[in-house]
Amino acid sequence: MIAVRNVSKQFGDHPAVRDVSFTVGEGETVVLLGTSGCGKTTTLKMINRLIEPSAGQIEVDGVDVRRKPAHDLRRKIGYVIQETGLFPHYTVADNIATVPRLLGWEPDRIADRTRELLAMLKLPENSLRRYPSELSGGQRQRVGLARALAAHPSILLMDEPLGALDPITRAAIRREFRRLDELRHTTTVMVTHDIQEAFELGDRIGLMDQGRLVQIGTPDELLHRPVNAFVESFFEEQRLFLEWKSRRSD
Amino acid sequence: METTDFFRFLAEQSSQLVTQTLTHVGLTFLSLVLALLIGLPVGMAISRQKRVAALVLGLAGVLQTIPSIALLGFLIPFLGIGVVPALLALFLYALLPIVRNTYVGLSEVSPTLKEAAFGMGMTSRQVLMRLEIPLALPVIFAGIRTATVINVGVATLAAYVAGGGLGEFIFGGIALNNTAMILAGAIPAALLAVGLDGLLARLQRLRGMRLRRASILFLALAPVLSAFYWLPRNDQTRLVAGFAHEFYGRADGYPQLRKTYGLRLTTRLIDQNLMYEAVRHRQVDVISGYSTDGRIQAFGLQVLADDKRAFPPYQAAFVVRQAFLDRHPEVAPLLNRLRGLLTDSVMTALNYRADYHHETPETVAREFLRKTGLDRPRKAGPRTGTLTVGSKIFTEQYILVEIIRRLVEGHTTLEVAAKTGLGGTQICFNALRTGAIDLYPEYTGTGLLVILQPGPAVSDSLRADPAATYRYVSDQFLRQYGLVWLPPLGFNNAYALMMRREQARPLKINTISDLQRYLEK
Numbered sequence: 001m002i003a004v005r006n007v008s009k010q011f012g013d014h015p016a017v018r019d020v021s022f023t024v025g026e027g028e029t030v031v032l033l034g035t036s037g038c039g040k041t042t043t044l045k046m047i048n049r050l051i052e053p054s055a056g057q058i059e060v061d062g063v064d065v066r067r068k069p070a071h072d073l074r075r076k077i078g079y080v081i082q083e084t085g086l087f088p089h090y091t092v093a094d095n096i097a098t099v100p101r102l103l104g105w106e107p108d109r110i111a112d113r114t115r116e117l118l119a120m121l122k123l124p125e126n127s128l129r130r131y132p133s134e135l136s137g138g139q140r141q142r143v144g145l146a147r148a149l150a151a152h153p154s155i156l157l158m159d160e161p162l163g164a165l166d167p168i169t170r171a172a173i174r175r176e177f178r179r180l181d182e183l184r185h186t187t188t189v190m191v192t193h194d195i196q197e198a199f200e201l202g203d204r205i206g207l208m209d210q211g212r213l214v215q216i217g218t219p220d221e222l223l224h225r226p227v228n229a230f231v232e233s234f235f236e237e238q239r240l241f242l243e244w245k246s247r248r249s250d
Numbered sequence: 251m252e253t254t255d256f257f258r259f260l261a262e263q264s265s266q267l268v269t270q271t272l273t274h275v276g277l278t279f280l281s282l283v284l285a286l287l288i289g290l291p292v293g294m295a296i297s298r299q300k301r302v303a304a305l306v307l308g309l310a311g312v313l314q315t316i317p318s319i320a321l322l323g324f325l326i327p328f329l330g331i332g333v334v335p336a337l338l339a340l341f342l343y344a345l346l347p348i349v350r351n352t353y354v355g356l357s358e359v360s361p362t363l364k365e366a367a368f369g370m371g372m373t374s375r376q377v378l379m380r381l382e383i384p385l386a387l388p389v390i391f392a393g394i395r396t397a398t399v400i401n402v403g404v405a406t407l408a409a410y411v412a413g414g415g416l417g418e419f420i421f422g423g424i425a426l427n428n429t430a431m432i433l434a435g436a437i438p439a440a441l442l443a444v445g446l447d448g449l450l451a452r453l454q455r456l457r458g459m460r461l462r463r464a465s466i467l468f469l470a471l472a473p474v475l476s477a478f479y480w481l482p483r484n485d486q487t488r489l490v491a492g493f494a495h496e497f498y499g500r501a502d503g504y505p506q507l508r509k510t511y512g513l514r515l516t517t518r519l520i521d522q523n524l525m526y527e528a529v530r531h532r533q534v535d536v537i538s539g540y541s542t543d544g545r546i547q548a549f550g551l552q553v554l555a556d557d558k559r560a561f562p563p564y565q566a567a568f569v570v571r572q573a574f575l576d577r578h579p580e581v582a583p584l585l586n587r588l589r590g591l592l593t594d595s596v597m598t599a600l601n602y603r604a605d606y607h608h609e610t611p612e613t614v615a616r617e618f619l620r621k622t623g624l625d626r627p628r629k630a631g632p633r634t635g636t637l638t639v640g641s642k643i644f645t646e647q648y649i650l651v652e653i654i655r656r657l658v659e660g661h662t663t664l665e666v667a668a669k670t671g672l673g674g675t676q677i678c679f680n681a682l683r684t685g686a687i688d689l690y691p692e693y694t695g696t697g698l699l700v701i702l703q704p705g706p707a708v709s710d711s712l713r714a715d716p717a718a719t720y721r722y723v724s725d726q727f728l729r730q731y732g733l734v735w736l737p738p739l740g741f742n743n744a745y746a747l748m749m750r751r752e753q754a755r756p757l758k759i760n761t762i763s764d765l766q767r768y769l770e771k
Binding site for chain 1: 362363365366367368369370371372373376381384385457
C-alpha cells in the first residue's frame, strides 16, 4: 500500500512535481506514464526517498516514509532501474544477494532464494558466477528484477526497467513479467514513456504532464473517458491498437 | 672498467649491498604507507567536496614539481639530517599520485550505479566500501604504482642526508670515481624500480575479486616491507659516526682506521658539507673532517689525535719548478720564513675567519703577515719578473696564495700572478709540469697517493712517519719531474676524526685509541 498525498518537488526555480496525489493498493501495479521531464521519475524516487519532497506526504503501508532512516526503508522496497544499474564488479549471484546481505540473511537462505529466482526468471544456472558484462541485455534485465525481488519486498519500484532493450526483447520480457505470480502480487509503481508497456503492465495508469498528474485510471478509463483533450490526444495515434489490447486483457 | 671489477666489488660488499637494499625498500615503503594513510582519505574527502579538490590537487601538484634535491635542501634547516627529512620528502612525492588517482577513480564511478546502490538500501559508507572503492581500485592502484616507482628513485637521495639506502653506493662511487661502486648502487635501484613497476602493473590488470584480494595483500605487505628499514641496522655502537662517502670508501680513510685501531662504529653516510652540521646538532657523534677546517673552531669540535698514525701525513708545502728557483734564487729562502708559523691551529683559525666571518683571503693574509712581522708594503720600482701561483678550489689554498702574493711582492720586485681555482690535484700538477704555473701548495699525502701512487708496500711503510713521507715525495718529484718541494709549512691538513668538545671532554676521549676503548667498554 502506497499513499502519495499532495506531493510537490521544486528544483531551484523549476517545479518538477506539482501537487500529485494517488494511492496504490495491495498487489496493484500503477504505471506513471508521460514524456521526458513530466515529473514521473521524480515522483517515483520520492517514494524511496532518493529525492525528498518539498511539500506533501508519502506513506508506505500506513507509515510516513520519513519516520525511518532512508536505508531501512529502501531495503524493504525493491528498486529496478535500467540494466546499467547492475554492479559491474559483482557476479550475478553477488548482485542478487545485495539486499539480503544488507539485511543479514544466512548464506544458505540467500543461496536458496537465488536459485528460486533464477528458475523463476529462466536464467541459466551457470550465469551465477558470471559478471553482468558477460550477459545479454535481456538477461541483465532479468537479473536486475531478481535483485529487486530477492528480499521479498512488499513494494517494487521500477524506473524505465526495459528502457535499454531492443523492441523484440522488450516485448518478450514484458510477456514474461506479466506471467510472474510474484510480480503480480507485489505492489508496484513503474515509470515508462512507452504507451504499449503501460497498457500491458499497468492495472492503472497515471498520465503525467508538466509535473501534474493529469488523470489516473484503468487503461479503459483513459481511453474511453479522457478528462481532457490532452489525455485524448496522447493516445490518439495508437488508439486502435490500444483498444484491441485493453479488451484482450479483460 | 672491467666487469670483473664490478662483480668483485659486489662479492666484497655483499652484506653492505643487502643492508642498503633492505633499507632502500624500507624507506620506499615506509613513505608509501604514510602517503597512503594520508592520501587515500584526502582523495576520498575531496571527491565529495569538489570545490576543495582543485585547491588540494593544485597544492600537491606544486609540491611534485619541486626538484627532489631542492626539497631536501629546504627541509634540512627544519628537520636536520637523517631519516626524517628523507621520509618527509618521499612522502610528499608519493602524495600527489595517490590523492589524484583516488579522487579521479572515485569521481568516475557512474552516478547511476551510486543511485542504484543507495536505492538498494546501502548507507553512504557501504556505497563507498562496496561500490566506489572497488570500482575505483584500478585507477587508485595506478597511482600507487606511480608513487612507488617515483619513491624508489628519490630514495637514493636519502644517502645525501644520512638516511641510508642504495644512494650510499651511488654517492660514494661518484665521490671516489669508482664505477663499480656507482653501478653496485644504481643497478639494484633500477632493478628494484623496474621490478616493482612490473609487479604492480600485473596486480593492476587483475579484475574483480582478485584485484580486491591483491590490494588487501599489498596493503598488508607494505608495512611489513617498511619494517625493513629497521631490520638490517648493524648493532648500534655507543656513539654514531657520520662519514663522508669518500672517507668511508677510500683505502686511507675508514678502512685504514678499522685496520689500525680495530674501530667499529655504527656509520651513517652523509654529504661532506652536511657532516659538520650533523655533528653540531647532535645527530651524529663522530665525523670525518679535515684537520684544518674552519668549522672545527666555529662549532666547538675536538680533533681526536691519530695516536697510532692511521692516516697518512698530509703536510702542506709549496711545490716549485726547479727552473724558476734557478732564475730567482731569492724566493725559496723568503718562502721558507713561513716555516713553523702556520701551525694546525693557526691555519684552522685563518680558515675560520674566511669561511665564517666572510673576510676576504687578502684581508686574512695581510693580518696574518702583520702579526708575524713579515708584512711589507709593495716594493717600489719596476717588476723584474713574474711568479705564477696556482691553487685548488678551497679556502685554505686561496689564503695561501694571498700570503705568497703579499710576501713576495713586499720583499722582492717580482710580480705575482694567481691562477686560482684549478679543479684538482691532477690539474695543478699538470699546470706546474708544463710551466703554466711556477708554484702551488700541495700536501705530502696527496703527492704520494694521487701523483706518485707507489705500491701498498711503500705507502704502508711511510704511513707512520711524516718526515719519511716528505723525504720520499720530495726525492721522487725532483728525480721524476724536476719539481722541488720546499720544506713543510708546519700544518697538516689530513683526515681527522672529530667530536663535539662538550661530549668528548667528560668522556675523556682525546685520541682515536681513547674512542676505541670507550666503544669497547
